[in-house]
Amino acid sequence: MKRLYYGLGKKQFWEYLLFIVFMLFFYGPLLNMVLLSFAGKYEYPDVIPQSYGLKWWDYVLSKAQLVQSISTSLILAIVVTLVSLIVCLPAAYALARFQFKGRSLVRLSFLLTNAFPKMGIYTAMTVIFYKLDLVGTFAGVVLVHLVNTMMFMVWIPSGSFRTVHIQQEESARDVGASPLRTFFSITLPMAKPGIIVAALYTFLGSMEEAQGSLLIGLPAIHTMPSELYGIIMSFPETAGSVFAIILLVPSIILLIIFRKYLSAEALSNGMKM
Amino acid sequence: MINQKVRPWLPWLMVLPAFSIMLFVVILPIFNTVFKSFHNTSGELTLENYTYFFGSAEAFQSLIFTAIVALAVMILSVVLSFLLALYLRFSKSWISRLLGKLYLLPRFIPGIAAVYAVMNVIKDSGTINRVSMSLGVDFKPGLLYDIKGIILCNLWFSIPFAAMMMSAALSAVNDSYIESARDVGSSWGSILTKIILPLTYKDIIVSATFVLMGQIGAFTIPYLTGPNNPKMLGILLYQQAATYMDYERAAALSVLIFLLCLGGAIVYIRANMRDEVWERGK
Numbered sequence: 220m221k222r223l224y225y226g227l228g229k230k231q232f233w234e235y236l237l238f239i240v241f242m243l244f245f246y247g248p249l250l251n252m253v254l255l256s257f258a259g260k261y262e263y264p265d266v267i268p269q270s271y272g273l274k275w276w277d278y279v280l281s282k283a284q285l286v287q288s289i290s291t292s293l294i295l296a297i298v299v300t301l302v303s304l305i306v307c308l309p310a311a312y313a314l315a316r317f318q319f320k321g322r323s324l325v326r327l328s329f330l331l332t333n334a335f336p337k338m339g340i341y342t343a344m345t346v347i348f349y350k351l352d353l354v355g356t357f358a359g360v361v362l363v364h365l366v367n368t369m370m371f372m373v374w375i376p377s378g379s380f381r382t383v384h385i386q387q388e389e390s391a392r393d394v395g396a397s398p399l400r401t402f403f404s405i406t407l408p409m410a411k412p413g414i415i416v417a418a419l420y421t422f423l424g425s426m427e428e429a430q431g432s433l434l435i436g437l438p439a440i441h442t443m444p445s446e447l448y449g450i451i452m453s454f455p456e457t458a459g460s461v462f463a464i465i466l467l468v469p470s471i472i473l474l475i476i477f478r479k480y481l482s483a484e485a486l487s488n489g490m491k492m
Numbered sequence: 493m494i495n496q497k498v499r500p501w502l503p504w505l506m507v508l509p510a511f512s513i514m515l516f517v518v519i520l521p522i523f524n525t526v527f528k529s530f531h532n533t534s535g536e537l538t539l540e541n542y543t544y545f546f547g548s549a550e551a552f553q554s555l556i557f558t559a560i561v562a563l564a565v566m567i568l569s570v571v572l573s574f575l576l577a578l579y580l581r582f583s584k585s586w587i588s589r590l591l592g593k594l595y596l597l598p599r600f601i602p603g604i605a606a607v608y609a610v611m612n613v614i615k616d617s618g619t620i621n622r623v624s625m626s627l628g629v630d631f632k633p634g635l636l637y638d639i640k641g642i643i644l645c646n647l648w649f650s651i652p653f654a655a656m657m658m659s660a661a662l663s664a665v666n667d668s669y670i671e672s673a674r675d676v677g678s679s680w681g682s683i684l685t686k687i688i689l690p691l692t693y694k695d696i697i698v699s700a701t702f703v704l705m706g707q708i709g710a711f712t713i714p715y716l717t718g719p720n721n722p723k724m725l726g727i728l729l730y731q732q733a734a735t736y737m738d739y740e741r742a743a744a745l746s747v748l749i750f751l752l753c754l755g756g757a758i759v760y761i762r763a764n765m766r767d768e769v770w771e772r773g774k
Binding site (some may be wrong): 238343447483 | 516656
């Protein structure tokens with residue numbers, strides 16, 4: 220240890236140490252889960268599996284309800300993202316561009332709801348949805364997911380629209396573009412990075428939502444996270460890891476595709492007013 | 493900002509769809525909850541649901557437990573993430589650049605899957621224990637189903653989150669400020685307190701409030717990794733609603749948790765609203 224300390228130099232030593240601690244804490248558990256999911260023989264006290272195979276993948280993929288929850292979750296996340304885009308972008312634009320009565324009230328209502336405990340909202344929703352026959356329906360679960368995701372979809376794009384200079388829209392209008400054409404060929408492309416970040420948050424927010432889906436969705440709608448609750452309690456860790464990894468895959472793919480839009484600045488935009 | 497004279501109804505029309513969904517899925521349930529919390533099962537007006545919690549030792553324990561967890565997570569994640577963000581901002585080594593990409597990932601991992609991954613490492617028969625066995629000692633970490641487990645899992649999410657907010661703030665600190673301070677002989681300590689902190693303290697407050705507010709009503713992490721007793725407030729709420737089916741008490745507890753969060757929300761709004769002298773007119 221001492222030799223390493225002096226060999227690398229003081230600064231380098233601490234830097235390597237930080238790197239190792241960081242990787243162990245944040246990536247160690249994930250890597251461990253990947254290893255467990257491909258385990259063949261994994262007995263106490265093996266640190267890593269003794270042999271590898273796809274036996275637990277076969278096991279998980281043979282359960283019809285789990286397989287169905289995968290497609291349910293993906294379709295749900297896509298629908299929730301599209302609905303949020305269609306519904307929230309006009310609102311985001313209006314909040315960014317127009318001064319109107321009630322503007323600060325709208326802004327505040329989007330913010331304050333974030334302070335109310337989600338479990339309380341879900342319980343009250345269940346009672347209301349029950350009367351409206353929305354419990355156990357796909358539409359009901361979409362609405363539950365919107366509780367969590369709407370704030371992102373209004374906030375972040377609103378910030379991006381504000382950075383588009385009004386003169387650019389005006390000059391497009393001056394040469395005869397219609398308001399819609401101006402929006403789609405000038406404003407929207409310039410605000411795209413923010414909208415992509417918001418859409419990613421929405422998609423992932425829908426993919427990970429569990430309590431609301433449990434309360435509103437059951438008995439008919441099973442999503443991956445709500446199934447994972449049961450799996451954590453009752454399945455061996457090898458089978459649980461397989462399912463948890465299936466849940467991770469869409470997020471990782473999206474991250475890789477959109478990586479150039481994801482900087483600390485872009486991602487933290489939506490957290491401020 | 494346009495003052496729309498031609499079609500004054502246009503902004504309302506654009507906000508309407510989003511706002512009406514909001515009204516239906518959030519505001520209506522909240523009003524419903526507040527209303528219900530002041531009534532008993534037969535519909536009479538009462539404060540019983542609130543007095544129940546004020547008189548209950550279990551609820552008081554939960555409150556204290558939640559406060560300890562929330563404050564511990566907040567302090568640890570703010571300090572650690574500030575250090576991480578400073579390192580990412582000011583070190584130019586390849587490790588710093590690599591970590592600058594890697595630290596964003598946890599933000600996008602579905603919470604329950606990541607909690608499960610951490611659980612498999614820290615549980616008493618998990619990886620830590622197995623590694624210690626291979627070294628010849630039977631070390632049981634005792635982290636899972638304990639307050640330490642809740643805090644540890646929360647840090648997995650909140651450090652990257654807070655570090656991200658602070659990195660964004662630190663990117664506004666110009667290299668030239670630091671260099672000129674160095675040129676006139678300032679120490680790193682005074683650069684930190686006189687230049688970096690004044691430029692970033694707002695974002696530190698905002699991220700701290702977010703972390704704190706997220707803890708108060710939290711459910712997933714304490715449910716999966718916390719002890720049976722004492723419980724965090726989010727679990728207590730779940731129990732009232734799902735186990736005891738006592739919706740009126742659950743409603744009252746929701747309102748109480750909301751009031752606690754409101755304190756955080758006020759700090760957040762004030763930190764955001766306070767314009768510095770040099771920022772006015774921007």
